[in-house]
Structures are given as C-alpha cells and as structure tokens.
C-alpha cells in the first residue's frame with residue numbers, strides 16, 4: 001500500500017471549484033479520499049465535484065457555502081459528516097485578493113479580504129473540529145501564501161490575513177496535537193490561477209499605467225521568485241494530499257513554503 005493512500009477518508013475543500021482548491025480536491029481524490037467541495041456557487045461546486053467523480057471514481061459532491069457564514073458552515077459540515085460518515089481532512093483554500101496602495105485601500109475591501117481569507121479559515125476550522133475529535137484523527141491544511149511569510153506592496157489586507165492564518169495554524173496545531181489533529185499552512189508563491197490573472201489590471205495601474213498586463217504580472221510575481229516560473233496548481237494539490245496522510249502525522253503547526261525560493265531571500 002502506498003503511503004499516499006487516503007481511501008476511506010473524507011475531505012472538505014473550501015473554494016474547491018477552481019484553481020488551487022480544485023487541484024487539491026482532485027489530488028485528494030486520486031489518493032482515494034471522498035470529496036466535499038464548498039464554494040460560493042453551488043452549481044460550479046457540483047460541476048467540479050462531478051469532474052472529480054468521473055476521473056477518480058471517488059464520491060464527490062459540491063455545496064453552496066460562503067466561508068464567511070459561520071453557522072451555515074457548521075451546519076454543512078454536520079450534513080457532510082452525516083452523509084459521508086465523518087470528516088477527516090479540511091483544506092482551507094477559499095481566498096480572494098484586492099490590490100491597492102495602503103493609503104487608498106477601501107475599508108470595505110479590507111473587510112472583504114480579511115473576512116474570507118482569515119475569518120473563513122477560523123469558522124471552517126471550528127466547524128470540522130468536533131468531527132475530527134470524534135475520529136481521534138484529523139488533518140487541516142490552510143492555504144496561506146508566501147505573503148504569510150513576507151510582504152509585497154499594495155496588498156495590505158491580503159498580507160495581514162495570510163500572516164494571521166499562520167498564527168491561527170500554530171494556535172490550532174497546539175490544541176490538536178494530543179487529539180491526533182495536525183494543522184499546517186501551505187505557502188505558495190505565484191500559482192497561475194484566476195486569482196493571479198485577476199490582478200493584472202490593478203497592477204498595471206499601480207505601476208503607473210505603462211506596462212502591459214503580462215509585464216505587470218511578471219514584475220509583481222516572477223521577479224521575486226528565483227525559479228522565474230509560475231507554479232502549477234497540481235503541485236500545491238499534491239503537497240496538500242501528502243499532508244493529509246499518516247506519513248505526515250509529525251508535521252504540525254508549520255508553514256510550508258512552495259514558492260520557487262521566493263521566501264529564501
């Protein structure tokens with residue numbers, strides 16, 4: 001049996017309809033886990049789940065869940081545990097970005113970014129916790145960012161929220177340690193997804209309006225990454241799957257960079 005065998009397990013992936021979350025859900029299913037995708041749009045979540053079920057033959061379902069809604073999240077986790085027979089893994093992946101200089105950063109965008117990227121991680125952790133305690137085993141993988149370790153200009157809310165995720169990771173790992181629950185933060189550098197593509201126009205403006213969108217993306221992301229190559233979502237998904245195995249039981253409370261060397265300088 002491979003050390004990567006997750007058969008008989010159930011994984012909840014927030015923001016799993018596309019990008020890194022979809023890749024994590026797919027890799028967990030390839031390792032044998034059943035999958036519950038929580039995302040804003042229930043149809044998109046169900047569509048992503050159906051693709052996983054088709055490719056892997058593992059049970060996968062999609063649900064409309066906004067991670068900012070604590071009560072809804074808790075109810076949905078209870079429903080998934082009932083339907084799937086428990087919850088073993090949570091990948092806290094849902095996240096958004098907004099880019100603007102700190103002096104012009106709108107208050108409502110601060111609230112938007114921090115409520116999804118930090119509060120949502122807390123709410124989902126709280127919602128799955130009793131299910132993992134019941135099983136005396138659990139894996140929580142928080143998709144933080146290299147911006148949980150270092151800062152970049154024009155991303156104050158994102159950098160603050162992602163640093164907060166690493167603090168929450170450490171705090172919950174200490175509580176989970178004797179309960180068989182590990183909690184880790186995965187810190188990707190630039191992964192080519194909609195979240196990155198969506199920043200292009202704002203970055204062009206922030207750099208004074210003279211660069212093309214591709215030049216602005218390269219300046220914002222690839223200059224800082226020694227490998228000078230965007231990361232594939234699947235690489236991050238495979239790391240998430242590994243962290244959910246029994247082989248990773250002694251890895252807890254730690255930020256793990258997958259950032260092409262970004263945080264090494």
Ligand SMILES: NC(=O)c1ccc[n+]([C@@H]2O[C@H](COP(=O)([O-])OP(=O)(O)OC[C@H]3O[C@@H](n4cnc5c(N)ncnc54)[C@H](O)[C@@H]3O)[C@@H](O)[C@H]2O)c1
Pocket residue numbers: 014015016017018019020021038039040041065066067068092093094095096116143144145146187188189190191192193194195196
């Ligand atoms: N792309 C990168 O370079 C990169 C780097 C480091 C960290 N990250 C982090 O990885 C995670 C995924 O990013 P991505 O690049 O795949 O983004 P993406 O925009 O491609 O996907 C994000 C997903 O989250 C969902 N989502 C947004 N708000 C939500 C909410 N309130 N409730 C539930 N779901 C919600 C979206 O609908 C979408 O499916 C984020 O936490 C992001 O901060 C991304």
